[in-house]
Each structure stands twice: as C-alpha cells, then as structure tokens.
C-alpha cells in the first residue's frame with residue numbers, strides 16, 4: 001500500500017516500504033471520502049522552523065471544526081455529547097491548546113487502534129491457548145474516559161519521527177512551557193528527564209552497575225580474557241532513545257529502576273535487533289526476569305540442541321505457570337534471537353568458559369588442533385553420559401569438534417551431573433542486552449492502556465523482535481526470522497587450559 005500524505009515536512013522515518021504507519025499516526029481531520037493525498041499528519045513534535053507555509057497554515061489558521069462539531073459547539077441546541085465532551089475533555093483541550101475537532105477526530109483513530117490491537121493480541125494468544133487450553137471467548141474491552149484521555153495524550157504525541165510528551169503532568173513531570181500546548185513551538189524537543197539509580201541495597205540492577213563501574217575503572221588495562229564490559233542500562237543521562245529506523249523517543253517523566261508501569265526497549269548486544277515491552281512492575285525486576293530466562297534458554301539450547309526442545313516446546317511443556325508461559329510467548333522472538341545470536345552466545349561464554357567444550361569450531365582449526373593433540377584416551381560412556389553426548393549441538397556445515405573437545409565434553413558433563421545432584425545452577429547468568437526505559441505511564445493504569453501504547457511504539461520504531469505490530473500481522477514476512485547469522489560463527493575461544501580449568505573449578509565447588 002503506497003499512501004501519500006500531503007505535507008511539506010519530509011519525515012525521516014517514512015519510506016515507500018512503511019507508509020502504512022500513517023494509518024496509526026495522529027492526523028488533522030479529513031473527510032472520509034477524501035483521498036490519501038489530501039490527508040495530513042498532525043506533526044505535533046515538529047518545530048515551527050521545520051514546517052512549510054502550508055504546514056503552518058494547517059496548524060494555526062485552518063478552522064478544523066467539522067459541520068457536526070460546529071453546530072453543537074455553537075450552544076444552539078441541547079446536546080448530550082456536548083456535555084460529555086465538556087465534562088471529560090474541556091480542561092484537556094485548554095491544556096493542549098487545540099480545537100475539539102482535532103481531539104474528536106483523533107479519539108476516533110485511537111479507539112480504532114485499541115480495537116485492532118485487541119484483535120491482533122487475541123490472534124497471537126490463541127496460538128498458545130489453543131495448544132494449552134480450550135479457547136475462551138474474546139471480548140473487546142473499552143477504556144473509561146479517564147484512560148481514553150491519557151491514551152489520547154500519548155497518541156497525539158507519538159509523532160511520525162519523535163515521541164515527545166511535552167504536555168505530561170503526572171508523576172513529577174511538568175510541561176516545559178505553559179503556553180506551548182500540543183504543538184512544538186520554535187524550539188526543538190528538549191530532553192529534560194533522566195533515568196536515575198534507586199540506590200536501594202537490594203536492587204540487583206544498581207548492585208550490578210556498581211560492580212561494572214568499579215571493575216571498568218580499575219581495570220582499564222585489563223587482559224584480553226576479561227569479559228567485555230556491558231552496560232545493561234545507562235544511568236544519570238538525560239534520557240532519549242534512537243531506534244534503528246531512526247525513530248526517537250524522549251522520556252516523559254523522571255524515572256528510576258523502581259518506577260512501575262513503564263514501557264522499555266531491549267536491544268541485543270549485537271545492536272541489530274530490538275524489542276519493545278511494557279510492564280506493571282519496574283525495570284529492575286523486568287531485567288532480572290529477562291536475564292534469567294535468556295540465560296536459561298541459551299544453556300538449555302546448547303545442552304539439548306539435538307533433542308526436540310525448542311523454546312516452543314519449553315513453553316508448551318512448562319505450562320504449569322500460565323503467567324510465565326504467556327510472558328515467554330510475548331517475548332518469543334526476543335529469546336529466539338538470543339539463542340541464535342553469536343554475539344549474545346559469546347557474552348554468555350565469557351562468564352561460562354566451560355561451555356566452550358560444546359561449541360563447534362571451524363574444520364580447518366579442528367584439524368590443526370587434532371594434529372597437535374596426541375593424548376588419545378578412549379572415553380568410557382555410561383548410560384547417563386551417552387544421553388549428554390547424544391544431545392550435543394550438531395556442528396553446522398564447515399564446523400566440527402576437535403578430539404580435545406571430546407575429552408573436555410566428558411569432564412564438562414560430569415561436572416554438570418554433579419551440579420544437578422547438588423541443586424546448583426548450571427551456568428552464571430550474564431546480561432546480553434542493553435535496556436532503556438522509553439516512557440512512563442501514570443501510577444494507576446490498566447494493562448490494556450499500557451500494552452496498546454507499547455504497541456504504538458513498536459509499530460513506529462519497527463522493532464524486529466516483537467510478535468506483531470499494528471502494521472504487521474506477520475513480522476516474519478517483513479523482517480524475516482529473528483536471527484540471521486550462524487550461531488557459532490566467529491566465536492572467540494580461550495585456551496584449552498582455561499576451558500579445562502573452568503571445568504575443574506566447577507567440579508571442585
């Protein structure tokens with residue numbers, strides 16, 4: 001669908017491939033019968049200097065009141081709907097400094113987005129529920145007027161290139177200037193809020209970033225074997241986030257790792273894949289859960305690679321806890337990416353050297369290794385060992401294991417058995433992503449409102465790891481599978497002594 005909208009400002013993030021995003025952006029009211037060429041985006045976050053005379057005329061001079069609105073607004077007749085809009089939207093309209101036709105028209109668009117979001121969500125959830133339980137009826141939920149107003153305030157400011165909620169007045173936020181209203185005036189959007197550490201002793205995120213900060217300052221001349229320093233989150237910076245497609249979000253409220261009801265984005269350490277999620281909880285807990293699940297999936301995939309235990313099976317078989325499986329289902333493409341991404345696996349291996357025993361190496365290297373490795377001892381496999389060996393990852397074309405690795409594998413699997421016996425974790429979890437908070441919702445808000453706003457963000461930021469967005473029922477059609485490279489490609493391998501030492505340490509623990 002190639003939709004042309006009429007305006008002189010040229011958006012940075014629109015191209016012939018993603019024009020359908022316009023259907024989910026706020027617009028100036030247009031008559032239904034008009035063709036797309038005469039429709040105009042609202043462009044609330046574009047400053048005056050970047051607008052053409054036409055754009056300015058539309059924003060400031062044109063009377064946007066449609067025929068129905070003008071007759072009702074003229075106080076000439078009694079109107080139930082007029083009272084409704086007075087009660088629920090009068091103050092809002094004054095605060096945003098827009099006429100009621102713009103609110104009315106975009107409220108309709110937002111309502112349609114709510115409906116579309118729910119139908120898509122139902123479609124994707126039923127994929128899971130059909131497998132797990134009998135399907136339930138699907139009922140379209142509505143937001144009350146209070147939440148509709150909040151949703152509309154977000155929607156109007158999720159502009160074509162930038163999310164900038166300059167009118168935000170909840171959770172400690174104040175408008176930059178009281179005479180500005182919805183439309184950006186002369187200035188470019190200002191980044192005014194930062195993401196701060198909560199500094200509570202029990203917060204794992206603050207603890208980890210202290211460790212990272214102190215280790216990176218004390219070991220600037222560290223050896224090449226030190227794990228790369230990865231900042232999971234960036235604290236104390238004025239907060240904005242630029243997505244791969246150029247879409248930019250500016251944080252709308254001050255926030256810490258304990259702020260609840262948030263929308264966040266996860267970028268894989270490879271920098272090529274993004275996901276947008278939302279939670280009623282806080283960023284600290286969310287990161288802990290993603291860390292736990294992603295590391296578990298990497299470990300399980302490496303250890304059971306040739307069995308049938310894909311993530312999907314894990315979801316379906318581990319359905320004792322519905323919340324966990326729904327959450328994993330939601331992040332399905334995110335986790336699929338991690339278990340196939342060589343950079344993510346490399347970070348996992350930096351903390352878990354012993355897993356190098358089961359990472360295939362390129363054939364040429366394996367041949368060289370074998371030539372230099374003379375100690376041939378035959379491995380005696382008992383039943384349990386045989387199962388471990390059966391589930392070794394299958395080396396892709398051009399890759400294999402060397403002889404010394406088979407010896408390491410035997411010791412590695414023995415060490416794992418010991419860990420399982422004593423109920424120890426099989427790996428040390430590590431952060432393989434960067435996380436950024438992109439928006440904060442009011443303290444009290446429904447899951448539906450939070451999720452629909454998050455879906456608007458993933459639609460305009462075109463994140464490849466979300467299950468769907470408003471434009472794309474099938475993300476895979478547009479972006480392909482959630483990974484693109486060979487999982488064991490270019491993995492940097494420590495020395496065999498280091499690998500064997502790490503296996504020994506595990507046994508001694």
Ligand SMILES: [Zn+2]
Pocket residue numbers: 197198199200203204205206207257258284
């Ligand atoms: Zn904290």
Ligand SMILES: [Zn+2]
Pocket residue numbers: 268269270271272273337338341342343344
């Ligand atoms: Zn990646």
